[in-house]
Amino acid sequence: MLTAFWLSIAVVSAIPIGKFQAVFNGAEEKGHDEGNFRDLKVGELNFLHTTDTHGWLGSHLTQANYGADWGDFISFTTKFKERRIGSNDLLLIDTGDKHDGNGISDATVPNGIRSTEIFNEQDYDLLTLGNHELYTEDNTILEYYSTVVNDKFKGKYVASNVEFVTNESEIVPFGSKYRFFQTSNLRYNILAFSFLFNFQRANSRAIVTPAAEELQKDWFQEVVNSYPEEKVDVIIVFGHMPITDPEEHEINKVHAILRTYYPNSVIQYFGGHSHIRDFAIFDELSTGLQSGRFAETVGFLSIDNVRSEAPRFSRRYIDFNKDSFAHHSGVNFKKDLRTERGANVSSKIGEIREELNLTSVVGYVPRSYYMDSKPLTSKKNIYNLLTTNVLPLLKSKKTNSSKSRFILINTGSIRYDLYEGEFTKDTEYIVSPFSNDWNFVEIPLALAEDVAAYLNNGAILMTSMGPPESRMKAELPKRRDSCPFIHTPGFTKGYTTLDDFGCKGDDKVHNSELYFPVPNVVQSVELQAGWSESVHFVFYSFIQPYVINALNALNEEKKVVTYKFSDADCMKYGGKSTGELLKDYIRSLDKS
Numbered sequence: 001m002l003t004a005f006w007l008s009i010a011v012v013s014a015i016p017i018g019k020f021q022a023v024f025n026g027a028e029e030k031g032h033d034e035g036n037f038r039d040l041k042v043g044e045l046n047f048l049h050t051t052d053t054h055g056w057l058g059s060h061l062t063q064a065n066y067g068a069d070w071g072d073f074i075s076f077t078t079k080f081k082e083r084r085i086g087s088n089d090l091l092l093i094d095t096g097d098k099h100d101g102n103g104i105s106d107a108t109v110p111n112g113i114r115s116t117e118i119f120n121e122q123d124y125d126l127l128t129l130g131n132h133e134l135y136t137e138d139n140t141i142l143e144y145y146s147t148v149v150n151d152k153f154k155g156k157y158v159a160s161n162v163e164f165v166t167n168e169s170e171i172v173p174f175g176s177k178y179r180f181f182q183t184s185n186l187r188y189n190i191l192a193f194s195f196l197f198n199f200q201r202a203n204s205r206a207i208v209t210p211a212a213e214e215l216q217k218d219w220f221q222e223v224v225n226s227y228p229e230e231k232v233d234v235i236i237v238f239g240h241m242p243i244t245d246p247e248e249h250e251i252n253k254v255h256a257i258l259r260t261y262y263p264n265s266v267i268q269y270f271g272g273h274s275h276i277r278d279f280a281i282f283d284e285l286s287t288g289l290q291s292g293r294f295a296e297t298v299g300f301l302s303i304d305n306v307r308s309e310a311p312r313f314s315r316r317y318i319d320f321n322k323d324s325f326a327h328h329s330g331v332n333f334k335k336d337l338r339t340e341r342g343a344n345v346s347s348k349i350g351e352i353r354e355e356l357n358l359t360s361v362v363g364y365v366p367r368s369y370y371m372d373s374k375p376l377t378s379k380k381n382i383y384n385l386l387t388t389n390v391l392p393l394l395k396s397k398k399t400n401s402s403k404s405r406f407i408l409i410n411t412g413s414i415r416y417d418l419y420e421g422e423f424t425k426d427t428e429y430i431v432s433p434f435s436n437d438w439n440f441v442e443i444p445l446a447l448a449e450d451v452a453a454y455l456n457n458g459a460i461l462m463t464s465m466g467p468p469e470s471r472m473k474a475e476l477p478k479r480r481d482s483c484p485f486i487h488t489p490g491f492t493k494g495y496t497t498l499d500d501f502g503c504k505g506d507d508k509v510h511n512s513e514l515y516f517p518v519p520n521v522v523q524s525v526e527l528q529a530g531w532s533e534s535v536h537f538v539f540y541s542f543i544q545p546y547v548i549n550a551l552n553a554l555n556e557e558k559k560v561v562t563y564k565f566s567d568a569d570c571m572k573y574g575g576k577s578t579g580e581l582l583k584d585y586i587r588s589l590d591k592s
C-alpha cells in the first residue's frame with residue numbers, strides 16, 4: 001500500500017498479502033520484463049489514471065524520468081488506444097488537484113486560467129475536483145465554468161458529494177452526481193461515483209458533504225433502484241480521496257456501504273490526495289489504484305474476466321517520460337509517438353512558458369536541497385536551508401523587529417525538492433507555491449519555545465500540516481524489510497513502490513531513495529541579546545487555527561497567561577512569501 005522510495009524491486013516475489021494472496025498473486029507474477037521495463041498487462045477493461053497534477057503540464061525540465069509534457073501524454077493515450085487496446089476498452093480518469101505547484105498554473109491571474117485550457121485538451125472519460133480547486137473562490141469559479149459545464153465533459157465530470165454556490169446563491173451539484181454508461185467496445189455497463197475526502201476548508205462557493213453521509217441521501221437510493229446489481233458490470237469510484245487511509249478510513253466506509261447494495265459487483269477505486277503511488281486490495285472483487293503526483297506518473301490498471309466470479313486485476317505505475325510512453329504504446333521509435341494534436345499542445349505549452357516568462361533565470365542553485373531524502377540536520381535538506389538562511393530574511397511590514405522572533409512554517413507548504421542549476425521564475429512556484437500571508441502573535445517566550453514541539457508531537461493528528469506524502473511514508477520504517485534496497489550502477493533514482501501486489505508495480509526498475517521523516521512544522525528562532533519575556537511568534541495564516549490550539553493547550557499545562565488565545569490576538573505581519581525570500585537568497589549567492 002505504500003510508495004517506498006527506498007524499497008525495491010524485481011528480485012523478490014510478492015510480499016505475503018494475507019487471505020487474498022492466492023487470488024491475486026498471478027496478476028503480479030505474470031508478464032515479462034524487457035530490459036528494465038516491466039510491461040503492462042492489457043486486459044478487457046483498461047484504465048489510465050492521473051491525479052494531483054498541480055499544474056505540472058510542461059514536464060519536469062530537470063528530471064529526465066518525468067520529462068514528458070501534456071502534449072506527449074495526449075500522444076501516448078492516442079497511440080496506446082490505437083495500438084494496444086484493439087477491441088478491448090480503455091477509460092481515462094483524473095482525480096483532481098490541478099493548482100498550486102507549477103508556474104504554468106500559478107503564474108496567471110486568475111490562477112489556472114491557461115493550465116486549465118491545456119489540461120482540458122486530454123479526452124478524459126471521467127474527471128473530478130480536488131481540494132485545490134476549493135481553497136479560493138477564483139479556483140472554484142474557474143473549475144465550474146471552464147470544466148464542469150464544458151460541453152466536452154458533459155456527464156463525465158462527476159462530484160457525488162460536492163456542491164457549487166452560483167452567483168445567485170443557488171446550490172447546485174458540482175457536476176453529475178454519478179455517471180452510468182456503456183463502454184464502446186465490449187459494452188460493459190459502468191456505474192461511476194466520485195467522492196472528495198471530508199475537506200472542510202472550502203471557500204464560500206462550495207459545500208462538501210462527508211461521503212458516508214452523502215450515501216444516505218435519496219438520490220443514491222434512486223440510483224441503486226435504477227441500476228441494481230444485475231444491470232451493472234463494474235462500479236467505478238474515482239475521487240480525491242486516498243485509497244489507503246489509516247486515520248479516517250473514509251474509502252473503507254464508502255466500500256462497506258456500496259457492498260451492502262452491490263455484494264457481487266466488481267468495484268474499482270481510483271484515488272488521490274496523498275501524492276503516492278499505491279494499489280490496495282479491498283476484497284476479491286475490488287481493488288484501488290492511486291497514481292502519484294505532479295505528472296510524474298500515469299497509472300495503469302486492467303481487469304480481465306470482468307463478468308466472471310474471478311476477475312483478474314493488474315496494475316503498473318508508468319513513469320511520465322517519452323521512453324516509457326513509446327515503450328508501452330508499442331511504437332518502434334520514440335519519434336513515432338507524436339501525434340499532431342499532441343505536438344500542438346506541446347507547442348502551446350512552450351508559448352505559455354514564454355508569455356509567463358517562466359524560464360527567465362533569477363540565479364543559480366549551487367547544489368540540490370531535498371525534502372525527505374536527506375535528514376533535517378543535513379546541509380542538503382531544504383528545511384534546514386530555509387530555517388537557517390531564508391526565513392531570517394523576512395522583514396515585517398507592520399512591526400519593528402527589535403523583539404526576539406520565532407518564524408514557524410508548516411512543512412507541507414514546501415512542495416518539491418530544489419535542484420542544482422538555474423533558479424527560474426518557475427522554480428519559485430515549484431518549491432513554494434502558496435502566497436500565504438504572515439501573521440504574528442506577541443506571546444511570552446515560555447509558551448513560544450514549546451509550540452513547534454507541541455505541533456510535531458506524534459500523538460497529535462495534524463495531518464494537514466506536513467507534505468501529503470509524508471503521512472504515508474511515516475509508515476515505511478515498519479515495512480523496511482518488505483523489498484530490497486536497490487543500488488545498481490547505471491539505473492536512475494526514482495520510485496520503487498511497495499503496494500498490496502508486492503514490489504513490481506513500477507514500469508521501470510529504479511535505484512532506491514532513502515527516506516527521512518519530516519515533522520509537521522519547522523522554525524527559525526532569533527533570540528535577541530538581552531531578550532525580554534515577550535517575543536513575536538510569526539506563522540502562516542493557513543496554520544493559524546493550529547497555532548492557537550497549541551498555545552491554549554500549552555498554557556493550560558504551564559499556566560503562563562490568564563486568558564485564552566483567539567483569532568483576535570493574531571495580527572498581520574506582512575513581508576515577502578517564502579518563495580520570494582528563497583529567490584532573494586539564491587540571488588544573493590551570485591553576488592557573494
Ligand SMILES: O=c1ccn([C@@H]2O[C@H](COP(=O)(O)O)[C@@H](O)[C@H]2O)c(=O)[nH]1
Pocket residue numbers: 052097130131132135273274275410411412413414434436463464465466467468542
Ligand atoms: O495554503 C495552503 C494550502 C495547502 N497547503 C498544504 O498542502 C496540503 C494539501 O495538499 P494536497 O495536494 O491536497 O495533498 C495541506 O495539507 C498543506 O500541507 C499549504 O501549506 N498552504
Ligand SMILES: [Zn+2]
Pocket residue numbers: 052054097130273274275468
Ligand atoms: Zn494534491
Ligand SMILES: [Zn+2]
Pocket residue numbers: 097130131132240272273274
Ligand atoms: Zn489534495
